[in-house]
Amino acid sequence: MPPILETQKVSRYFGGLKALDEVSIQIFPGEIYGIIGPNGAGKTTLFNVLTGTIRASSGEVFFKGKKISGLPPEKIARMGMARTFQGIKLFKYMTVLDNVKIGFHTQTRTSLWDAIFHTRTYKKEEEMVAQKGLDILKRVELDSYASYTASSLPYGMQRKLEIARALSLNPDILLLDEPAAGMNPRETEELVEFIKKLNAEGLTIVVIEHDMKLIMNVCHRIAVLDHGVKICEGSPQDVQCNQKVIEAYLGRGKIGSKRSSIAGEGSGTHA
Numbered sequence: 602m603p604p605i606l607e608t609q610k611v612s613r614y615f616g617g618l619k620a621l622d623e624v625s626i627q628i629f630p631g632e633i634y635g636i637i638g639p640n641g642a643g644k645t646t647l648f649n650v651l652t653g654t655i656r657a658s659s660g661e662v663f664f665k666g667k668k669i670s671g672l673p674p675e676k677i678a679r680m681g682m683a684r685t686f687q688g689i690k691l692f693k694y695m696t697v698l699d700n701v702k703i704g705f706h707t708q709t710r711t712s713l714w715d716a717i718f719h720t721r722t723y724k725k726e727e728e729m730v731a732q733k734g735l736d737i738l739k740r741v742e743l744d745s746y747a748s749y750t751a752s753s754l755p756y757g758m759q760r761k762l763e764i765a766r767a768l769s770l771n772p773d774i775l776l777l778d779e780p781a782a783g784m785n786p787r788e789t790e791e792l793v794e795f796i797k798k799l800n801a802e803g804l805t806i807v808v809i810e811h812d813m814k815l816i817m818n819v820c821h822r823i824a825v826l827d828h829g830v831k832i833c834e835g836s837p838q839d840v841q842c843n844q845k846v847i848e849a850y851l852g853r854g855k856i857g858s859k860r861s862s863i864a865g866e867g868s869g870t871h872a
């Protein structure tokens with residue numbers, strides 16, 4: 602089976618700093634693929650290159666067999682790639698339903714004229730969008746909160762709402778940037794189940810996360826970045842035992858003493 606998303610020797614410089622150094626990854630349909638690494642390893646830069654938010658200095662990115670390097674993010678999103686960001690980026694004062702409805706804007710055809718004069722096209726599309734929005738909220742079990750303002754939801758639910766909004770793009774692949782950041786252990790456990798459920802429904806998922814318990818619990822395969830270089834890739838078991846990974850996380854000479862922090866023992870373990 603060909604990869605759904607692939608990078609070939611992607612590098613990215615920021616001035617003299619090489620944030621990504623010839624990184625090649627292949628993500629296959631149906632996978633949950635984790636990207637981990639110490640702070641500043643290049644994880645978010647890789648996400649930004651994948652989604653078109655920033656350009657690679659060299660190398661290529663392919664999505665569903667098509668070269669996407671250089672395309673604008675909205676075009677890549679329309680091709681079926683959705684993402685969430687580090688930190689919550691909801692419209693705080695809008696309702697839960699409106700936050701999800703916004704995601705459909707790329708798919709509707711009403712003009713400003715239709716909106717101002719409430720034409721039949723506008724009304725029909727509004728109803729369709731509201732229904733689709735409710736369907737998505739049902740899928741993530743937030744439908745009973747549809748009329749609440751986004752900011753009134755507990756933190757864990759707000760993060761779920763962000764994922765719901767990303768799902769409104771009807772993506773083939775979903776990229777999650779530190780989805781568990783700021784969550785308590787119970788919220789993180791619910792998130793693990795939620796990610797597994799979305800994956801079981803057929804969605805390919807890529808996740809950056811510092812919470813090792815989450816990563817080791819949900820990912821089929823994991824890539825480890827260190828100083829912009831992919832130092833290891835494999836199953837959670839492979840990655841936990843890899844000498845280079847242990848060294849990257851713990852510093853040379855301390856191997857073994859804190860291996861549990863990579864193994865994700867205890868809840869909410871952060872690397």
Ligand SMILES: Nc1ncnc2c1ncn2[C@@H]1O[C@H](COP(=O)(O)OP(=O)(O)OP(=O)(O)O)[C@@H](O)[C@H]1O
Binds near residue numbers: 615639640643
């Ligand atoms: N826009 C930018 N301008 C200059 N340097 C940048 C920029 N974005 C990232 N960097 C640098 O590139 C390196 C990789 O950063 P990146 O944010 O991708 O790492 P990360 O693995 O996501 O880190 P963290 O886990 O802390 O979020 C860091 O040294 C960072 O300071």
